[in-house]
Amino acid sequence: MEKFEALIGEMEEYGRSNHVPIINEKGMPVLLEMVRQKKPHRVLEIGTAIGYSALLIANNSADDVEIDTLELSQERADIARAYIDRSAYKDRIRIHIGDAGENILKLSGKYDFVFIDAAKGQYPDYFRKVYPLLTENAMVLADNVLFRGYVRGAAECPRRFKTIVKRLREYISLVSENNEFETVIREDGDGLAVSQRLPKENNR
Template sequence: MNEKLKDYLTDTLPLQADWVVKLEEMALAENVPIMDKAGINLVMQLIRISRPHRILEIGTAIGYSALRMLEAAPDASIVTIEKDEHRYAQAMEHIRELNKEQQIEVIYGDALDKLQQLSENGSTFDLLFIDAAKGQYQRFFELAEPMLNPNGMIISDNVLFRGFVANPEDVPKRYTKMVEKIRSYNQMLMSHPDFTTSIIPIGDGVAVSYKKS
């Protein structure tokens, strides 16, 4: 996205609560890849519209997006998975500070394993938010999608990955395989018979996939 346009969108957003600013500043200082401000604003608006009761997040990091999603749906319950022990501990701390541990369950472990366990336990969700290892997006989708209720939604972040998906000839060698996987994931979403998908060029690219009834 054009930087001036990105700055404009960010500048139009309302002032945020102190805890939001604190987490955003922490993420910047510690180089934690949280969703950008305009992107999370879009996610929150989608949540306000769709009113999910149960949300599954893949990739907790410091708890920022889980807490923002709960802000948009105060009566919802959220299950979120994080495999980095340090980030898991930080997320737990932030969730406890805001007294949200009754609504946000943080699972420590590899999402590929934990998603299988959730499925075996009969868990179901109204919204899935995928924001973890980009090279695993398709596998995350395959494991989580059966748990998504009809008329549910899957939101996938970073699907344009710095614009490289549109310019594969310009991709640095270290990102070649990842970009190939993201392009494949995007194509799968757009052609999936059970979903209708729009890819929105906000932040690093957000795919919004609606599961048909």
């Protein structure tokens, strides 16, 4: 297998050259910090793109980690599979192609870590559908929740983004007001919502 760092570097270059939306360099340390803290065994990723974050998660999780990752685009899934197959994690990462909202409902078992980085307007729907699949101590991390500063900033939101911004505000309210979770909004990058499920006796 190729050296992991070289493979990741190649993927970063591909992402830059082809304008593929992989997690940005300011958001990535937060993702890795949370994964290293959690050391998850079973991960669900919504939004594979080229497999960049799936590989980073795999490399920082428990030794027995298994990852299900959902991708709408067959083309991107094929690129992701080609990269993943060059890594030591090729047998640990499964790519499910198609609409994420539909594919979540086909999954079984429980996940202790969920990373959401797909269609921003679907975040509330994703969370509601993922909820029954969460372990009692699960962590859910959603990227881009501050969306270019429009979600919490004072700047006027362009009309084309109004629905996305509305849904991201709904997502933040959904996870922040759920007393089963403690949610922190990290302002790194484009904003990440980190929602840690609390032990039942601590639910507020």
